Amino acid sequence: MSSQLAQVHTRANQGVRAPLVIVEVHLSQGLPGLNIVGLPEAGVRESKDRVRSALINSGYDFPDGRITVNLAPADLPKEGGRFDLPIALGILIASGQLPADVTNDREFLGELALSGELRPVRAALPASLACKESRSALLLPKDNAEVAAMVSETTVIAANHLNEVCAYLQQKITIEPTKPTAGFQGHQYPDLSDVQGQEQAKRALLIAATGGHHLLLFGPPGSGKSMLASRLPGLLPPLTEEESLEVATIHSLTSCSPENLGQRPFRTPHHSSSSVSLVGGGSIPKPGEISYAHHGVLFLDEMPEFSRQALEILREPLENGEVVITRSKGQERFPSRFQLMAAMNPCPCGYLGDSQRRCHCSPDQVRRYRNKLSGPLLDRIDLQVEVPSQSIQSVMEHSSSMTDKSTQCSDGFRNRVVELRNQQLIRQGKINSQLSAKALFDACALGDKEKKFISAVSEKFHISMRGLHRVLRVSRTIADLEGSNTVQTAHLSEAVQYRQFDRTSGKAK
Numbered sequence: 001m002s003s004q005l006a007q008v009h010t011r012a013n014q015g016v017r018a019p020l021v022i023v024e025v026h027l028s029q030g031l032p033g034l035n036i037v038g039l040p041e042a043g044v045r046e047s048k049d050r051v052r053s054a055l056i057n058s059g060y061d062f063p064d065g066r067i068t069v070n071l072a073p074a075d076l077p078k079e080g081g082r083f084d085l086p087i088a089l090g091i092l093i094a095s096g097q098l099p100a101d102v103t104n105d106r107e108f109l110g111e112l113a114l115s116g117e118l119r120p121v122r123a124a125l126p127a128s129l130a131c132k133e134s135r136s137a138l139l140l141p142k143d144n145a146e147v148a149a150m151v152s153e154t155t156v157i158a159a160n161h162l163n164e165v166c167a168y169l170q171q172k173i174t175i176e177p178t179k180p181t182a183g184f185q186g187h188q189y190p191d192l193s194d195v196q197g198q199e200q201a202k203r204a205l206l207i208a209a210t211g212g213h214h215l216l217l218f219g220p221p222g223s224g225k226s227m228l229a230s231r232l233p234g235l236l237p238p239l240t241e242e243e244s245l246e247v248a249t250i251h252s253l254t255s256c257s258p259e260n261l262g263q264r265p266f267r268t269p270h271h272s273s274s275s276v277s278l279v280g281g282g283s284i285p286k287p288g289e290i291s292y293a294h295h296g297v298l299f300l301d302e303m304p305e306f307s308r309q310a311l312e313i314l315r316e317p318l319e320n321g322e323v324v325i326t327r328s329k330g331q332e333r334f335p336s337r338f339q340l341m342a343a344m345n346p347c348p349c350g351y352l353g354d355s356q357r358r359c360h361c362s363p364d365q366v367r368r369y370r371n372k373l374s375g376p377l378l379d380r381i382d383l384q385v386e387v388p389s390q391s392i393q394s395v396m397e398h399s400s401s402m403t404d405k406s407t408q409c410s411d412g413f414r415n416r417v418v419e420l421r422n423q424q425l426i427r428q429g430k431i432n433s434q435l436s437a438k439a440l441f442d443a444c445a446l447g448d449k450e451k452k453f454i455s456a457v458s459e460k461f462h463i464s465m466r467g468l469h470r471v472l473r474v475s476r477t478i479a480d481l482e483g484s485n486t487v488q489t490a491h492l493s494e495a496v497q498y499r500q501f502d503r504t505s506g507k508a509k
Helices: 047-057 084-094 123-136 141-146 162-169 197-212 226-231 241-252 277-279 306-311 317-321 363-370 375-379 392-401 411-426 439-446 448-461 465-481 489-497
Strands: 004-009 020-028 032-036 066-072 107-109 137-141 157-160 215-218 297-300 324-329 329-334 339-344 383-386
Touching: 004 084, 020 084, 020 411, 020 465, 032 047, 047 084, 066 084, 084 107, 084 162, 084 215, 107 123, 123 137, 123 141, 123 241, 141 157, 197 215, 197 226, 197 383, 197 411, 197 465, 215 226, 226 339, 241 277, 241 329, 339 439, 339 465, 375 465, 411 439, 411 465, 439 465, 448 465, 448 489, 465 489
Parallel strands: 004 107, 032 066, 107 137, 137 157, 215 339, 215 383, 297 339
Antiparallel strands: 004 020, 020 066, 324 329
16 A cells, blocks of 8 residues: 555644634555544544444445554644544545545544444534634534534535535535524513512613623622623623624533523522632643633522632623633633622621511621622622512512513513613724723713712722722713713712722621
């Protein structure tokens, strides 16, 4: 047998990127065997057995000589079964069972079953985005096609079996490219009209949705904090095509077929979650909950019950909108521009200040409970709102007095949020919560009266410079809701009211 060489292009998975990998297959004389080099992980090394069985069970000859498979570049770690299909095609080309030019301008991904069937792989969407840049067609398992076809500029060819792939490459059959999904079905979020009373909390929820602000709700158990939090995604505008791609890209890293494509994420990690599960990590960096909540909502229920380390590590992503994970093999950046929604009780037993139940906590217990949330972390939360308990009688009276619940439904509020966010984008190119310091003062343009007011309030309540910026961002959003072109004293006063949280008593100052 003469020495033969074949090359097939594929993509690795490195964070949200998909670097090009060239699969080089060399057949030569020698003792029969298949050796894979190029920094393969265990799952890649095991592909030699899957590929051999898949080729034989699909009716092809497995070469008897020595087979060397090189995954270039050699310094890039490779993991998973995504290289099975390109390795199999490389062996078929090198052994003369397929023409050498059938892989031109095409890239391949897919894990092989022993029968030759194609199984889906993770991170198909980053590979599709990379193929868009290289102007290559992408051939992959059918179960990955819907996600990969979200990139409308990429030609996505889907197959179920190795025989189907080879027949297509030899032009024996025709496979139509997978078309992008025409539109995503709307998700039925819980409706805001289900919440009885709590008008101040609803007002804060609307402000948070309009400007993209972080929100903390505190109050006794059963007052409706979790119920209010679950209504926030229904108030947010639909994802744009670019945002949908970013969200789907992150979710495709750990799922072959991500669910709820095109919908804003709503992540609710348990309070026992570690810092790694929240921000991501591992020897090969993987995203955490804050990245899965990108362009969506991260809801931390019972916030003081999370570990102090897990909460403090959120400070940088809250400011920068991304998380950087550094390991000995390199550094990965994951987008993490989420909206934080948190809920907590006023004390360990939950009934401090409640008019219906008596609190049994000592001042020291309340202080220790409150001190689990550091000042710098609270400083990054724009809105801090009390959700008091309500009597059954007041709830029933409020329910009977509402003649038209449609005025309180999420659809009406969401339409208003969409309109106001469009105004913000036209005015300043981004929503209010993302304004830089310079752009913020340009957008607010306070008059002399407002400057004196905010200076006096900042001195009285010891508001930091970061806190001042967040007050101005919230007041800009309040002014938008009121239809005002300028930020006035009333808007500043309401914004300050949402930040005056007493960490000792759990009450607004």
